[in-house]
């Protein structure tokens with residue numbers, strides 16, 4: 708009976724090692740998975756997560772917040788991973804890598820996960836004055852090489868038109884930010900009025916990791 712007992716003990720030790728390794732891996736993954744997004748004005752998927760994350764199967768969303776509804780129906784992971792909309796090794800060639808019509812999904816990064824964010828429609832929009840402060844939240848404290856903020860040209864209609872690079876004007880570009888929880892940029896949207904999309908590129912500093920966020924706003 709000595710041999711089976713020894714095998715059992717070894718098996719228990721083996722199982723314990725496996726559990727500890729799995730815990731360690733999930734801890735590491737948890738850290739690696741935490742990135743960020745534009746939280747003010749809220750990016751499309753961050754806003755959908757904020758408003759509906761605790762109630763995402765509520766059918767009244769289809770009427771109250773139809774673009775969030777279609778995004779939740781398409782892939783819930785776009786909201787659970789609101790902080791994970793990035794590409795790697797773009798080498799600064801954002802316009803070359805991201806096709807027109809796919810700006811809000813970062814060129815469909817991760818396959819179709821974020822593709823519903825590209826769809827034109829009645830996205831809930833934050834009301835802003837034309838001079839406002841934009842906030843990117845960085846849960847992972849990556850730092851930033853730069854932030855670039857674009858706003859759509861006056862006349863572009865995000866409820867019916869797909870967003871392309873030609874629809875955007877660069878309104879702010881920054882230098883580096885040391886790692887912190889949030890980065891803020893003063894944005895001046897000029898004489899724009901009504902509904903617009905604010906498009907942000909966050910170039911993280913820990914590696915070549917580039918983030919792309921669409922936020923819907925209505926300028927007063």
Ligand SMILES: [Cu+2]
Pocket residue numbers: 739740741742743847849916
């Ligand atoms: Cu990250």
